[in-house]
Amino acid sequence: MxxxxxxxxxxxxxxxxxxxxxxxxxxxxxxxxxxxxxxxxxxxxxxxxxxxxxxxxxxxxxxxxxxxxxxxxxxxxxxxxxxxxxxxxxxxxxxxxxxxxxxxxxxxxxxxAVPMTKHNDHGTLSGIWLSRYEYHSSGRGADFTGEHFVVVIQHRNKLTVRSLPEASSNPDSPLTMDLTVDGNVVTGSWREETAGDGYYAGAVYHGALQLLLEPTGRKMTGKWVGFGKDFDVNTGPWELTFKDASTSKAAMDRYNHRP
CATH class of the missing domain: 1.10.260 (434 Repressor (Amino-terminal Domain))
Incomplete structure (x- = not known):
């Protein structure tokens, strides 16, 4: 096997x-x-x-x-x-x-590739987390917050993050992240596809992400970076907060709603 x-x-x-x-x-x-x-x-x-x-x-x-x-x-x-x-x-x-x-x-x-054997010191990070980021909309001249309940699966030092289908503050805006854990530093990429009938009309945004994992292993805080519609580089705060260690269907059902 x-x-x-x-x-x-x-x-x-x-x-x-x-x-x-x-x-x-x-x-x-x-x-x-x-x-x-x-x-x-x-x-x-x-x-x-x-x-x-x-x-x-x-x-x-x-x-x-x-x-x-x-x-x-x-x-x-x-x-x-x-x-x-x-x-x-x-x-x-x-x-x-x-x-x-x-x-x-x-x-x-x-x-x-050679299998990586380094693990972080916080045990598994798998479970359900609340993802929250902030961004400025130049078109609307205001700051906004995007929230998703996400499923995190850890395999060695890799984290695969996928939002639950109905668990977004912006309906029909799936979010994915692919991250690597190195001690307390979590680095990787993010991608979000906006709703087709929303303000951003189905536009896809993506960029990089760097977070610091707190000693408890229950919160990650840091910054995102990505391109705006005019190809300018934007950035803002991003945090992930642990909610549930289970990834069972019952647990996902409990969190499959707007935060």
């Missing part, structure tokens, strides 16, 4: 889908786009357990459309081939045309 794909698990959890529901959504997407597939719960189980390190292309396209994220952001390994001949065969841990799996060595890591 390979290393579990906790990022894909986090994305599925943030979509409030079971493994069977994700498989069904992938099948329906394939039919809608003229690329029928036979994705089943077992496929999703293999992807999340790490038994399959890279799905077949027909699944990749539907996975990207269903989750709204590129395959590189879904925690799968990037196949690395040493020779042209090797490129004709599935990579270790990749599904073959018949759905078979080529086993991956225990020392392998996504992208061929």
């Amino acid at each position: 390979g290393e579990p794909n906790t990022i894909l698990h986090a994305v599925r959890v943030s979509l409030r889908m079971s493994q069977d529901e994700l498989a069904q959504a992938i099948r329906e997407d394939g039919r809608e786009h003229g690329e029928p597939n036979y994705c089943a719960k077992r496929n999703v189980q293999r992807w999340e357990s790490g038994d399959v390190r890279m799905p077949r292309k027909i699944y990749i396209r539907s996975l990207e459309r269903v989750t709204g994220l590129p395959i590189e952001a879904l925690g799968f390994a990037t196949p690395v081939f040493g020779t042209r001949a090797a490129a004709q065969a599935p990579a270790n841990g990749q599904e073959s045309a018949r759905g078979e799996v080529v086993e991956m060595g225990a020392t392998s890591a996504p992208g061929g």
Whole structure:
């Protein structure tokens, strides 16, 4: 068995889908786009357990459309081939045309990288957090606050952050963050897609983020940076406050509302 794909698990959890529901959504997407597939719960189980390190292309396209994220952001390994001949065969841990799996060595890591072993000193940061940032709207001449209840999944020193579907102060504005923990310093990127019928008319904003993790491990505070509509660089405060250690469906249901 390979290393579990906790990022894909986090994305599925943030979509409030079971493994069977994700498989069904992938099948329906394939039919809608003229690329029928036979994705089943077992496929999703293999992807999340790490038994399959890279799905077949027909699944990749539907996975990207269903989750709204590129395959590189879904925690799968990037196949690395040493020779042209090797490129004709599935990579270790990749599904073959018949759905078979080529086993991956225990020392392998996504992208061929050396596995990172450094952990932070606060235990796991997985759970449900309240994300809160402040920004200035030049068009409206005022300061505003954006809030989301988010699901945080930690795997080693990586944090995958995804907002719950209905848990935004600005309706239909999903937020994602991909962060790295180094001691008390948390650094990474953020992305938010604004509501199509809102003031920003579906515009997508993204940028960098640096936070300091408090000694309790229950709050992160820092600054965001990103580009405005005129390509000027903006910044402002951002904080994440711990709410619940559980990422169960019941816990997510409790927080799946506007903050």
